[in-house]
Amino acid sequence: MDKIKTLLTLNSLSKNTLMETLDIEFIEVGEDYIVAKMPVNSGVHQPYGILHGGATAALAETVGSCASALFVDTKTKIVKGIELSINHLKSKKEGVVFGIAKPIHKGRTTHLWEIKIVDEEDNLISICKLTNIILDKK
Template identity: 40%
Template structure:
């Protein structure tokens, strides 16, 4: 297991209260030894004018999942925190309003000062709609 702070679904979802994640209804639904999964409905809050998932929202999912996973892996919990320093996303297909998307974050590298996380976002049929990476820096509080 990679987590220095073991996750719980209650804790993960409580950390989203009063944030962009709660505004967009992003909910953590599963975790394992080296991954987290969250789902989010595609609603009027997350679409572009063509009523498809906005690409920036896919970046938001990458940023959120990578940062949350990163915080669970800091070497000194309670003394360190994570900031995203670089993000990239490849948008592969659209998702119409009224559907759900599912993000899965897995580690590429978990270092003492730098972490790299891979996030794959799929539609309800399990087809990949976006893939991205976020680099995070580990900082002292």
């Protein structure tokens, strides 16, 4: 896998999407993980001035879905998230958060990912599980 090409491709797919709106950027791809970052600012705050759980969930689903896409033939298969569970453990007012997706299960038709949302000091902000279904393109 050409990691630089993969990152460029993933980031180019974000144009005109929620990922672009939230300024999510893929920054690292490994053999069994993928990492993206998202700035924490007023654009992703809830009314109390802290990171909105929905923005955190969007980061988690983005990273986990893209991770599944790296392990299937996207010419013939499509990845869809079917369940996301997330526990918010710590609040964040400003800075950056990182979504790190690692596989729990990679089957033929379903993938299960653990996504940790951490800050710049590696503090755990949220922990997530994402189940994706792998379908044939029609």
